[in-house]
Amino acid sequence: MTSWIVTFFLATLPLVPAAGWSATTGSDPPAAVLPVEMTSEELNGLGVRYALGDGVAQNFGMARACWEQAAGNGHPGAQYNLGQMYETGSGVERDLAAATDWYSQAALGGDRMARFRLGLLLEAGNGVERDVARAVQLFRQAAEQGLAAAQNSLGRAYEMGRGVEQDIEAAKTWYRRAALQGDVFAQSNLGFQIYAGRKNAAEIVEAYAWIRLAAEQDNAIAKAHLFEVSGKMNLQQLENGARLFKQLKAKIAAKTNSARSSGP
Numbered sequence: 656m657t658s659w660i661v662t663f664f665l666a667t668l669p670l671v672p673a674a675g676w677s678a679t680t681g682s683d684p685p686a687a688v689l690p691v692e693m694t695s696e697e698l699n700g701l702g703v704r705y706a707l708g709d710g711v712a713q714n715f716g717m718a719r720a721c722w723e724q725a726a727g728n729g730h731p732g733a734q735y736n737l738g739q740m741y742e743t744g745s746g747v748e749r750d751l752a753a754a755t756d757w758y759s760q761a762a763l764g765g766d767r768m769a770r771f772r773l774g775l776l777l778e779a780g781n782g783v784e785r786d787v788a789r790a791v792q793l794f795r796q797a798a799e800q801g802l803a804a805a806q807n808s809l810g811r812a813y814e815m816g817r818g819v820e821q822d823i824e825a826a827k828t829w830y831r832r833a834a835l836q837g838d839v840f841a842q843s844n845l846g847f848q849i850y851a852g853r854k855n856a857a858e859i860v861e862a863y864a865w866i867r868l869a870a871e872q873d874n875a876i877a878k879a880h881l882f883e884v885s886g887k888m889n890l891q892q893l894e895n896g897a898r899l900f901k902q903l904k905a906k907i908a909a910k911t912n913s914a915r916s917s918g919p
């Protein structure tokens with residue numbers, strides 16, 4: 656699936672329109688403008704290029720036309736991109752009901768990002784009736800497809816007992832899966848949960864390593880936790896924590912580079 660917006664966000668916050676774009680929206684172009692011989696995948700990719708201004712003049716009207724044609728043919732990526740367009744209000748009037756509809760269609764087609772974004776809307780009751788249990792189901796589906804942000808959200812649901820029975824060990828399991836993919840929020844969450852439930856000296860070392868990883872990515876919560884955790888550690892534990900921090904950082908970097916080289 657080719658998506659057109661790379662978003663970084665706290666999962667509990669609503670997505671807001673991207674700033675700094677100088678797009679030519681205009682009216683929707685006639686269908687004849689689009690080559691009829693293009694496949695749905697090609698139309699979706701062309702829509703992404705128009706949305707980003709990649710090799711063409713940025714034009715959300717053309718992007719929307721491409722995606723609508725591909726989405727009408729059942730392309731989950733195009734359906735997701737339309738959901739993003741309506742959720743952010745990029746080139747169209749912001750319409751969370753329309754976003755929910757497109758995300759729902761893409762989610763049925765197996766799109767993991769659509770499942771995640773729909774889950775966030777349902778969890779918050781943002782533009783749709785709140786349904787936390789359904790949100791957790793969607794997080795789980797996307798998490799099982801390997802989406803780190805969804806794994807973190809599922810971990811948070813288990814930690815809080817929100818939409819599912821509270822289970823701290825399950826929370827740590829999902830946080831760890833996301834943390835190993837480099838998710839900064841999961842790293843902070845995992846570190847603090849290990850620290851809060853620590854039973855031996857080795858666990859505070861691991862907690863420190865995960866929290867430091869997040870803190871070095873400028874996560875404010877992790878920075879505060881790092882100050883607290885390091886204050887409870889002796890010199891040997893700090894040395895061990897620094898060593899584990901370097902090992903985890905290298906492991907995550909290698910995994911990330913491998914994923915990039917293997918492609919989508």
